[in-house]
Amino acid sequence: MIRDQSAKKPAKGAPKKAAPKNEKAAPENKKAAPKKIAKALAGTKSAIIVAPSFRRERALIKCGVWPVAGCDEAGRGPLAGPVVAAAVILDPDRIPRGIDDSKRLTAEERERLFDKICATAQVSVAVASRSRIDRDNILRASLWALKRAVVALPQQPRHVFVDGRDRLDTECDCEAVIGGDGIVLSIAAASIIAKVTRDRLMCALAQDCPGYGFEQHKGYAVPEHLDALNRLGPTVHHRSFFAPVAAARAKHMPWTVEPAQDLFAVTEIELQVDTSLEVDASANL
Structure with missing residues (x-):
């Protein structure tokens, strides 16, 4: 069978169809396209931020567990100033909008939410001083302040969520949530209270120093x-x-700096022996 090839050939005198300008670059674009897509997707993933929710607190309420508190601290990392801990029991019917991890908020947003949380929720604050940090170390001082904040709440909670790895030695159930200020709404509210309170304290210290x-x-x-x-x-x-x-x-x-004690130093001890004493070799020793 002979196929007619005339349909594929252009007519005589017809203008030749111009090749696409980027035809030669097509192979390069095909290689670059996946990289561009991957870069765009990577940027999209990094931009996704999940806001803290009231889901865990609401699940406990459905089981008859109430009040539920969240607690967090501010000031573990600084070189100066106290550690401030806060505990918050949110009112399920009056939760302010915009509560988030304090690190994601601007100073103006934190100040605005601070007033709203204090007006609608049960709030308490405890402070671990610089001297306590020096005496106990920063971790123990922080846990001490967090426990004090929970105890100082107007109404004692039946369950406490705390940010971090360490549970608190409280009379009620305590659940440690790593990254809790970005997951649990009550902890996020406590992070705002602790951060704003400590920032105000440091501004006051700035006037003295x-x-x-x-x-x-x-x-x-x-x-x-x-x-x-x-x-x-x-x-x-x-x-x-x-x-x-x-x-x-x-x-x-x-x-004011005490010299470090050398544990491997050799201490010479002088012994004085009284040579005038006579020893009876026949004595039973």
Whole structure:
């Protein structure tokens, strides 16, 4: 069978069909397209943020467990200032809109939500001072403050959600939720209360300790704070055993630094022997 090939050939005198300008680049585009798509998808995934919900609290309410509290702290990482813990029992019928992890909110949003949470929920705050942090270490001081905040609530909860890995030694059930300030709404509300309260305290300390910038960095180890420590030395509000503070203290107040004890040093002991004593070799020893 002979096929007619004339249909595929252009007529005589007809203009030749121009090839697409990007025809040669097509293979390159095919290779680049998956990379562009992957990059776009990666950007989309990173932009997805799941807001905390009241789902866990509501599940306990359906089981007859109420009140349910959330608690969180602010100020574990800074070089200066106290740790502030907060506990919150949200009213299921009057939950303010916009509650989120305090780190995702602006200062203005936190201040606005702080007032709304205090007006609609049961709230308590506890503070672990710098001296307690130096004495107990930062973890124990934080857990102490969190427990104090729960105990200080106007109504004692039957269940407590706490942000982090460590459960609290409370009389009621306590559930630790890693990343809880971004998952559990009550913990997110507590994170806002703790953060705003501590920021206000640090602004007050800034008036007593000018030059350190507490009102700006709130005591965290930013370059401006480290520079002030190097120039001015530590204040009474700085945590003594944090490395940058200890280094600044050794520089500006070396007389307050106790020399480390060398555990491997050899101590010579002089013994005086009275040679005038006579020993009876025949004695039964």
